[in-house]
Amino acid sequence: MKKTLSAATLTLLLFALIGNADTDTTYDLVIEGARVLDPESGLDAVRSIGIHDGKIAALSSEPLSSRKTIDGSGYVVGPGFIDLHAHGGTLLSGRLQAFDGVTTAIEAEVGQLPVAKAYETAAREGRATHYGWTAGWGPARMQVMSGVIADGTMGRFTSALHDNRWTKKANPEQEQQILELVEQSIKQGALGIGLVNGYAPTVSHREILKLSALAARHNVPIMTHQRFWGDSDPGGDIAATQEIISNAITTGAHWYICHLSLATVDVTQPMIHAARNKGARISVEALVSETGSTFLGAEFLAPEVLPYFSRGFKPHDILYYGKPIKDNEELKRLRQKDPAALIFLLHRDSENNLAHRATQRQSFSLPGTILGSDGMPWQDRKGKYIPGAAWPLPEDAWAHPRSQATFTRFLQLWVREWQEFDLMDAFRMGSFNAATSLQDQVPALANKGRIKPGADADLIMFKLDDIKVRADLKNPLPHSLGMHYVIVNGVPLIEHGELNTDVLPGKPVRR
Ligand SMILES: [Zn+2]
The missing domain is CATH 2.30.40.10 (Urease, subunit C, domain 1)
Known part of the structure; x- marks a missing residue:
């Protein structure tokens, strides 16, 4: 049966x-x-x-x-690079950074205001790579002090940079308004507070102390271009670091130092190390490019300030569209005529100067150091922003080469040619450290920067020998070569070295 x-x-x-x-x-x-x-x-x-x-x-x-x-x-496969210091923020800048192996690009230093608007625009337009912003203290100050209403774009901030009313000391009511604007954007999901203190170094210490307390209260990082820069003393790197350490300890906020200044790393690194041992929470970012880039209207480029800024500069250390500025007269004239022009600042040259290279090597040495690009927005030569949807990059575009060649530069020079670091170091400093430094405050980063089941599928695949940086200070336009595959959110964005313009897999990183 x-x-x-x-x-x-x-x-x-x-x-x-x-x-x-x-x-x-x-x-x-x-x-x-x-x-x-x-x-x-x-x-x-x-x-x-x-x-x-x-x-x-x-x-x-x-x-x-x-x-x-x-x-x-x-091929080598590792987690896509996480750039916490990317000023581009557009579809175009994300696509170009993909060729640099970047799968997440966050604007931490300047930030945005109102941050909800920046996220809305990005979501509506679509992005190739993941994106996010801090709450912009600079734009908040411009709104209160100069009456420039922030609109969630970088262009609004840079076009108002030269009108230095925003850098002046605030009265108590203004201070309150600035803090409230920043707090609104934190509540909208900003990743932290973006504090471009170095662009407004004479603001009161009290205001920055209050901002640090605000960051602590909301448990967000405060990410700063420090107040002073360089080895002038008083008023240089040491004073700036002391203020950060003091604010970190007394308020309990997590301070993130954007682009560690190279001028006095031998002094500031031990200070930061000792402060960490006493409980201060301080993260440190080091730039791969040592040629600075900013807008010609920045206060520290004024002829009377320039000799005291950082290592002490002369007008001809500033490259205006690839050409050195002749003298103070020309500097004054160009600053008036073209304050939004993207200039390059010749700090150091690690490729040809071994002492410079040793100093930069030192800047990478604190445990947990994060590599950043400080990549700039793409403009035309009249200072007008290139629309995000543009592709490929128009011939008259301009930006610092680091805007699309930072992590490939690290791979090509520091890993392959100079052999100062290995591939694992590159993935640790270029991706994992960024994720771990912020992940308890920005949980969306806890699944990035590592390769294991459950982690986000943001992956890059390349052969080290194929990595080739092409952008330089004279011609920043050609993107890097060698990224064979770049996968964002599980979607191949670059396949066989070619960008797929039909896919927009970028997602917001937001609190
Ligand atoms: Zn900066």
Whole structure:
């Protein structure tokens, strides 16, 4: 007699079948047999990565099956770079940074105001890579002190930079209004407070102390271009670092130092190290490019201030569209005529000067150091912003080469040519450290910067020998080469070195 299956047995059988089908899941995408580097676990081995629904679903030493497979043999795969110091913010700047291996670009230093508007615009237009902003203290100050109503764009901020009313000392009511505007944007989901103190160095210490208390109250980082710059004393790097340490300890806020000044790293790094040991929470970012870039209207470029700024500059250390400025007369005239022009500032030259290289090497040495680009917005030569949807980059565009060649520069020079760092260091400093420094305050970063099941599928794949930086100070236009695949949120944005302009996989990073 044939045995009939009971309902219970049937259910069990069905369950087993479903379970079986589950383990055979074909992934959306598999990278097969690449050398995978994970800075969190230290894994450096050949693995296959299964990607499903924007996440890493499997990391396996066995082959995985999928609808689409990328042959990773001979390639390195690591977490996409996280740039916390990117001023571009547009679709265009994100696309160009993708060729630099950047999958998340955040504007921490200047920030935006109102931050909700910046996020809305980005979501409406779409972005190639992940994006986010801090609450902009600079724009808040411009609104209160100069009457320039912030509109959530970088252009509004830079066009009002030269009108220095915004840098003046605020009275108590104005101070209150500035703090309220910043707080509104924090409540809208800003990642922290962006504090361009160095562009307004004479604001009161009380205002900055209050801002630090505000950051602590909302448990957000305060990310700063420090008040003073360089080795002038009093009033240089040491004083600026003392103020940061004091505010970090007394208010309990997490201070993030944008672009650590190289002038006195031998003094400021031990200060920061000692402060950390006493409980101060201070993160440090170091720039890969040592040629500065800012807007010609910035206060510290005024002829009377320039000799005292940083190492002490002369007009010819400023490159105006690739050409040195002759003298103070020309500097004065150009500042008046073209305050929004993007200039380059010749700080140091690590490629040709070994002492400079040693100093910059030192700037990377504090534990947890984060690499940043300080990438600038793309403008035409009249200072007008290039529309975000533009592609490819128009011929008359201009920006500092670091805007699209920072992490590839680190890979090419510091890892491959000078062998001062290895690939794991590059992924740690370029990605993992950025995620871990902020993740308890910005939970969206807790799944970035590492390669493990459950992590965000933001991945880059390349051969170190293929990395080639092409942008330089004379011609910043050509993007870097060598990123074979750039995957954002599980979606290939760059495939076989070519940008796919049909996909916009970038998502907001927001609190
Ligand atoms: Zn800065």
